[in-house]
Amino acid sequence: MRKRNATITIRCTEDERQRIYSKAHQHGLTLSDFVLRSALGNKIVTANGLADVLKEQKSIGRNLNQIAVLGNMGRLKSVRLDELIAQHERATAALCEIAKAVR
Secondary structure (H helix, E strand, O other): OOOOOOOOOOOOOHHHHHHHHHHHHHOOOOHHHHHHHHHOOOOOOOOOOHHHHHHHHHHHHHHHHHHHHHHHOOOOOOOOOHHHHHHHHHHHHHHHHHHHHHO
């Protein structure tokens, strides 16, 4: 982990300060990280809704894992995966929409 030990001080109006803090908060960044990324020309991307989609993808993975375990134990003869496939398609479509917005 790099150590940040240099300080830069700038002067701005109260309105500018509030707008900078607001933008940092919007992106979920600390003021230092936001200002550094902005000043260094790094792209700041916020992917709203990603946590919900990732949660859904994890639940799909758990369901598939449980089915595989039961199948390997010989406790399943046949499985209908229609709902699981539809759930996966919806989650993948949501991820694609987020990715389009990020670009």
